Amino acid sequence: MEMRNYMEDIVLSKLDDVLKQYPDCCTCEQCRTDIVVLAxxxxxxxxxxxxxxxxxxxxxxxxxxxxxxxxxxxxxxIEIVSKHPRHNMPE
Ligand SMILES: [Zn+2]
Incomplete structure (x- = not known):
C-alpha cells in the first residue's frame, strides 16, 4: 500500500510563495529544508x-x-531559520 503525508506537498507548494515575502531569508538547500521541517x-x-x-x-x-x-x-x-541559520556561514 502506498501512502503519503500530503501536508508535505502543501508546504512545498507554498514555500516559494511565502519566501518571496522574505527577500532577506537565505534560500540555500539547508535553510529551505529546515523551514519545511519546522513548518x-x-x-x-x-x-x-x-x-x-x-x-x-x-x-x-x-x-x-x-x-x-x-x-x-x-x-x-522562516523567521526562526533567518535568526538561527544552520548553514555554514562564511567568515
Ligand atoms: Zn542558508
Whole structure:
C-alpha cells in the first residue's frame, strides 16, 4: 500500500510563495529544508492512500482548506531559520 503525508506537498507548494515575502531569508538547500521541517512539525500530518481516488484533486481541496494555517507556519519557520541559520556561514 502506498501512502503519503500530503501536508508535505502543501508546504512545498507554498514555500516559494511565502519566501518571496522574505527577500532577506537565505534560500540555500539547508535553510529551505529546515523551514519545511519546522513548518511540518507544527502542522497536523494528513495521510492519504495514493491508490484511492484522484490524489491531486484531493490535495487541491485540502490546500484550499489549510492554506492559511500552512502559510502562517511557513512564515514562523522562516523567521526562526533567518535568526538561527544552520548553514555554514562564511567568515
Ligand atoms: Zn542558508
Amino acid at each position: 511540518l512539525n507544527h502542522l497536523p500530518p494528513k495521510y492519504i492512500s495514493t491508490q484511492r481516488g484522484n490524489i491531486y484533486a484531493r490535495i487541491d481541496e485540502m490546500m484550499a482548506e489549510n492554506s492559511i494555517e500552512v502559510i502562517e507556519e511557513i512564515a514562523k519557520a
